[in-house]
Amino acid sequence: MNGQPLTEAFEDEHHRIDTGIAEFVDSVEAGRPDAEALYVAFEDLRRHIYLEEDHLFPPVRSGGLTAALMVMVREHGVIWRLMDAAEDAASTDPAAAAAHCRELLTVLADHNMKEEPVIYPEADRTLLGPEAAELLDLLETETLPDGWVCEALR
Numbered sequence: 001m002n003g004q005p006l007t008e009a010f011e012d013e014h015h016r017i018d019t020g021i022a023e024f025v026d027s028v029e030a031g032r033p034d035a036e037a038l039y040v041a042f043e044d045l046r047r048h049i050y051l052e053e054d055h056l057f058p059p060v061r062s063g064g065l066t067a068a069l070m071v072m073v074r075e076h077g078v079i080w081r082l083m084d085a086a087e088d089a090a091s092t093d094p095a096a097a098a099a100h101c102r103e104l105l106t107v108l109a110d111h112n113m114k115e116e117p118v119i120y121p122e123a124d125r126t127l128l129g130p131e132a133a134e135l136l137d138l139l140e141t142e143t144l145p146d147g148w149v150c151e152a153l154r
Helices: 004-031 035-061 066-090 092-125 130-140
Strands: none
Touching: 004 035, 004 092, 004 130, 035 066, 035 092, 066 092, 066 130, 092 130
């Protein structure tokens, strides 16, 4: 651990989610579409966005990153729409779903390159002791509330 537990935990989720989406794309390219891999990755990604927007961003926003967080929230809307499009196509047109996923992976790579070096380290500076421990616990235990959608789509 590098002394930045929130950064590491959120980055680990990014890697796991990206891997799940890439596994779906690979399965389509191999002629054996595995929609379950896609659904699991998207469930994790939606939950990840929820944890960021409802639990991570509010205390970081008070640290002066309002403009950066506005960009993150707007990009969450783009990400959410791409997930919806991929899911809609997954059962009837896996190739189209894979195309949406490739676009999503590109968007996520760009999004994560902004989020990981700026937002997460600020969270590690802002959330200390019990607050950080609580958020780390939520990363392990929290589920996406029924009907929750990202801020950009509300």
